[in-house]
Each structure stands twice: as structure tokens, then as C-alpha cells.
Amino acid sequence: xxxxxxxxxxxxxxxxxxxxxxxxxxxxxxxxxxxxxxxxxxxxxxxxxxxxxxxxxxxxxxxxxxxxxxxxxxxxxxxxxxxxxxxxxxxxxxxxxxxxxxxxxxxxxxxxxxxxxxxxxxxxxxxxxxxxxxxxxxxxxxxxxxxxxxxxxxxxxxxxxxxxxxxxxxxxxxxxxxxxxxxxxxxxxxxxxxxxxxxxxxxxxxxxxxxxxxxxxxxxxxxxxxxxxxxxxxxxxxxxxxxxxxxxxxxxxxxxxxxxxxxxxxxxxxxxxxxxxxxxxxxxxxxx
Amino acid sequence: xxxxxxxxxxxxxxxxxxxxxxxxxxxxxxxxxxxxxxxxxxxxxxxxxxxxxxxxxxxxxxxxxxxxxxxxxxxxxxxxxxxxxxxxxxxxxxxxxxxxxxxxxxxxxxxxxxxxxxxx
Numbered sequence: 001x002x003x004x005x006x007x008x009x010x011x012x013x014x015x016x017x018x019x020x021x022x023x024x025x026x027x028x029x030x031x032x033x034x035x036x037x038x039x040x041x042x043x044x045x046x047x048x049x050x051x052x053x054x055x056x057x058x059x060x061x062x063x064x065x066x067x068x069x070x071x072x073x074x075x076x077x078x079x080x081x082x083x084x085x086x087x088x089x090x091x092x093x094x095x096x097x098x099x100x101x102x103x104x105x106x107x108x109x110x111x112x113x114x115x116x117x118x119x120x121x122x123x124x125x126x127x128x129x130x131x132x133x134x135x136x137x138x139x140x141x142x143x144x145x146x147x148x149x150x151x152x153x154x155x156x157x158x159x160x161x162x163x164x165x166x167x168x169x170x171x172x173x174x175x176x177x178x179x180x181x182x183x184x185x186x187x188x189x190x191x192x193x194x195x196x197x198x199x200x201x202x203x204x205x206x207x208x209x210x211x212x213x214x215x216x217x218x219x220x221x222x223x224x225x226x227x228x229x230x231x232x233x234x235x236x237x238x239x240x241x242x243x244x245x246x247x248x249x250x251x252x253x254x255x256x257x258x259x260x261x262x263x264x265x266x267x268x269x270x271x272x273x274x275x276x277x278x279x280x281x282x283x284x285x286x287x288x
Numbered sequence: 289x290x291x292x293x294x295x296x297x298x299x300x301x302x303x304x305x306x307x308x309x310x311x312x313x314x315x316x317x318x319x320x321x322x323x324x325x326x327x328x329x330x331x332x333x334x335x336x337x338x339x340x341x342x343x344x345x346x347x348x349x350x351x352x353x354x355x356x357x358x359x360x361x362x363x364x365x366x367x368x369x370x371x372x373x374x375x376x377x378x379x380x381x382x383x384x385x386x387x388x389x390x391x392x393x394x395x396x397x398x399x400x401x402x403x404x405x406x407x408x
Contacts, residue, residue, distance in 0.1 A: 155368045
């Protein structure tokens with residue numbers, strides 16, 4: 001009995017049994033050499049209870065109880081605990097790698113759209129809002145801004161897109177209050193004065209900022225944002241006309257750099273998710 | 289617009305409607321909705337009579353859908369009427385082309401041209 005190492009010491013009842021059966025065991029050991037009884041505890045299960053606990057066999061395994069040994073035999077090294085651990089670890093790693101991959105993709109997109117030195121899209125401007133106050137590019141900094149170009153006489157697309165923008169803004173606002181500025185810039189400064197813009201935008205969202213200015217101011221603004229627009233030539237006063245223009249939402253980061261263009265293919269919820277994801281990635285300063 | 293100026297009185301609603309028609313003011317939400325309803329009714333009539341281009345087949349369109357056309361022109365800005373008629377032609381051509389391409393086994397891209405906002 002002294003030869004059993006401490007680490008392999010069996011439990012109390014097991015020891016008692018071993019002591020009691022020691023003499024018999026020795027005898028049986030001698031005889032078992034000829035009868036070729038299997039040495040594994042696996043085989044011991046089918047044997048009579050008195051034959052079950054043989055020291056040589058017991059030493060090879062670290063089970064404290066017979067139940068443990070039996071269960072190990074039944075299920076092998078796979079227990080529900082091991083399975084659960086495997087699933088949790090695997091799932092965790094999968095989630096981590098997927099989210100990290102998506103984050104890197106967004107970062108690459110934001111970096112790619114960020115010009116070196118001079119921004120490719122956006123830039124300094126000075127326009128007036130629907131309340132007659134001057135708004136410059138500095139006023140938009142410190143927050144993300146969603147810039148949309150349109151005009152109040154727009155037949156179908158602008159109103160629809162502005163409704164979408166309102167929905168988008170509400171979804172983002174619910175999650176991150178005050179982090180996004182919704183900006184509407186008119187491409188038709190001749191007709192869209194601050195008063196007209198105020199009446200028009202109040203129907204979509206009270207928080208929308210409408211910007212207008214002189215024809216040249218709007219022209220340079222559109223040029224900076226790479227927006228195509230066409231006011232028909234030689235417009236007589238009072239003549240009705242439509243303006244052709246680009247219909248993208250421009251997402252600008254808190255430093256005034258272009259991040260991503262959101263188009264008609266995005267639903268408001270999809271677009272809001274894209275905006276919120278970009279906000280999550282932002283490490284710079286934000287205006288409170 | 290002579291037809292309508294005949295019975296456009298001095299009531300503010302009529303004045304406002306007239307301003308919307310001439311493009312003096314930008315239509316508000318209710319006015320836009322009204323215009324879209326009139327437009328859809330007019331286009332439904334054109335569909336029924338197999339008229340695609342209401343600008344080209346002006347006589348046929350006026351004969352088949354005179355009533356709807358009157359409503360359409362009453363409720364929408366004049367510039368919009370022309371725009372929507374042109375849009376209709378382009379949209380029908382686009383749909384036809386897309387259907388043709390699809391028949392040839394082209395891949396479908398997720399682009400919407402509907403007036404209805406997306407709900408998904």
C-alpha cells in the first residue's frame with residue numbers, strides 16, 4: 001500500500017475496501033497472469049464487485065469515486081462542462097473576430113475617404129440658416145453631420161429622402177443624443193430664402209438645419225461637396241423650374257472630413273446603423 | 289391655366305392653389321400628397337389606355353384621360369406635371385429594360401425607383 005503515490009491516493013471508502021481485500025487481491029494477481037483478465041478499469045465494470053478495485057488498475061486513473069470513473073467511461077473525455085466551455089470559447093472568439101473585422105473595414109473606409117491634407121469632400125463655407133443666422137463649417141465641427149442637398153420645389157425624391165433623413169436622425173438621436181446634426185442645403189438659392197426653408201423644413205423635423213445663401217456661395221458649397229446641380233439657365237422672375245441635383249446623404253465626421261455617402265439603397269434603419277457604427281469608432285473629441 | 293383662372297376666386301385656398309400651380313410657393317406636405325394622388329389616378333388611366341408618353345401622344349391622352357388630366361394639372365405644379373410625365377416614360381423604359389436583362393440572366397441589384405418609401 002505504501003507504493004501508491006499521494007496524488008493518486010484513492011478516497012476513504014476505496015482505501016478501506018483495498019485494505020480488506022489486500023490478501024485476496026495478491027492471490028488473484030498471481031492467478032490473473034494466466035487467465036488474461038484485462039487491466040483497464042473499463043473491463044472491471046463487467047466483473048463482480050469484489051474484483052473491481054485492483055491497486056494496479058486504480059493507480060492509472062485519478063478518479064475519486066467509482067461514479068466518476070463510470071461516467072468517464074461512458075462519455076469519454078467529453079462532459080457537458082467541456083462542451084459548454086468549448087461552445088462559449090468558440091462563440092466568443094468568433095464574435096470577437098467578426099466584430100473586429102467589421103471595425104477594420106469601417107476604419108479603412110473612413111480612412112480611404114479622408115483626403116491627405118485637403119479634404120476631398122467638404123470644406124469651409126459660410127451660409128445662412130432658416131432663422132437668418134450665419135452658419136460656417138466651424139459650427140458643424142465637434143459633431144457628426146449628415147448633409148443633404150435639395151430644393152423645396154422638388155417633386156418627389158427630396159421630400160421622400162427628407163422623411164428618411166428625419167427617421168434616420170430620430171434613430172441616431174435615441175441612441176446618441178446631440179451627436180448628429182442634420183443639415184439641408186438648398187441648390188436653389190434664388191427661390192429658397194430662409195423663410196421658405198423654415199416653412200418647408202418644419203414639416204419634416206424641427207431639428208433640421210436649412211442652409212441657403214447667394215448663388216455663388218451655394219455654387220462653391222456644392223463644388224466642395226462634389227454635388228452636381230443644375231439651375232436652368234436664364235430663369236425669368238416667377239418662372240417655375242426644377243433643379244437636377246445629386247441625391248446622396250453625406251456623413252461628415254466631427255473634424256469636417258467626409259466619411260461615407262448614404263444613398264437611396266439604404267433604408268433609414270440601415271443608414272442609422274451605419275452612422276452609429278462610425279460614431280462608435282470615433283476616438284477624437286466630441287462637442288458636449 | 290386660363291381654364292382655372294376663370295373660377296379661381298379671391299378665397300385664400302384658391303390663391304394658394306394657384307401659387308402652387310405656378311411654382312410661386314413650394315408645396316407643403318398635404319399639397320404634395322394631393323398631387324401624388326392625382327398623378328397616380330392619371331397614370332392609372334394612361335396605363336388602362338396603353339398610353340406611355342402623354343407628352344408625345346397628347347391628343348390621345350387628352351381624349352382618353354381628360355378628366356384625370358384636369359385634376360392632375362389642378363393639384364400639381366405645372367413644372368411637376370411635365371416632370372412626372374417624363375419620369376413615367378423613363379420609368380417604363382427602365383422597367384422594360386430591367387425585365388429584358390433579367391430574362392437574359394443578369395444579376396439583380398438592390399435599387400429602388402418607386403415613389404413609395406421603403407419599409408424594410
